[in-house]
Amino acid sequence: MPRDTLTREQIIRTAVDLLDAEGLEGLNMRALGKRLSSAATAVYWHVKNKDDLLVLAGDRVWGEIRLPDLDAVDWRTAATVMAGDLYAMFTRHPWLVQAFASHLFHGTGKARHDDHSLAVYEKAGFVGPQADQAAAAVFTYVLGNAAPPAATVSLTRRIEREGGDPAEVFGAVMEQAVEAAAGFPRLQARIDSATPSFARYAEAPEASFEFGLRALLSGLAAGLPGQVG
Structure with a gap:
């Protein structure tokens, strides 16, 4: 998925799914990019780094x-x-x-x-x-x-x-x-x-x-x- 078709919400939602499946140890940009069918570098256009992504994913689940x-x-x-x-x-x-x-x-x-x-x-x-x-x-x-x-x-x-x-x-x-x-x-x-x-x-x-x-x-x-x- 090219970077211009990725959205921040897609990335965060996919990060939550990845964390649920693989835990903290499984969260990395390569694994996330694979789930998004996108290059890992494309994710960085929407989030600063892995820690930033984790905070965003963590904040999302409070809505439950x-x-x-x-x-x-x-x-x-x-x-x-x-x-x-x-x-x-x-x-x-x-x-x-x-x-x-x-x-x-x-x-x-x-x-x-x-x-x-x-x-x-x-x-x-x-x-x-x-x-x-x-x-x-x-x-x-x-x-x-x-x-x-x-x-x-x-x-x-x-x-x-x-x-x-x-x-x-x-x-x-x-x-x-x-x-x-x-x-x-x-x-x-x-x-x-x-x-x-x-x-x-x-x-x-x-x-x-x-x-x-x-x-x-x-x-x-x-x-x-x-x-x-």
């Missing part, structure tokens, strides 16, 4: 998060919907979770989300910096919960690129983890209560995200101005 109508729902319902959509977006695009460690993401997509998030907590009754703190607390909770599955996806890809079998590697790690847990009664009880697997040992119990989110929002509600602690 719903913004509840705050005149139609209460603040906790809105906060729950946005947190759930954020978690789902992170798990669909695990490369974004990893990239937070090395890039500062910005743009209209993220700004749209952040502005509405502040509106949610202002509706709850938080004022000024308190609204920022409430929104940040929920965001970091969601990001922390999305990090383990993102790491698993990245590790699986790395093992496969190196010619290994992820199931064998995870199985070996599980054996080591079980051995390390011996003598720690609560961990041993958890292992004994289920069929041993790396996922069952390493991951949080089912529905723990929803449990933790409810607890966090309840804690924020208790800290609202005028509430008796």
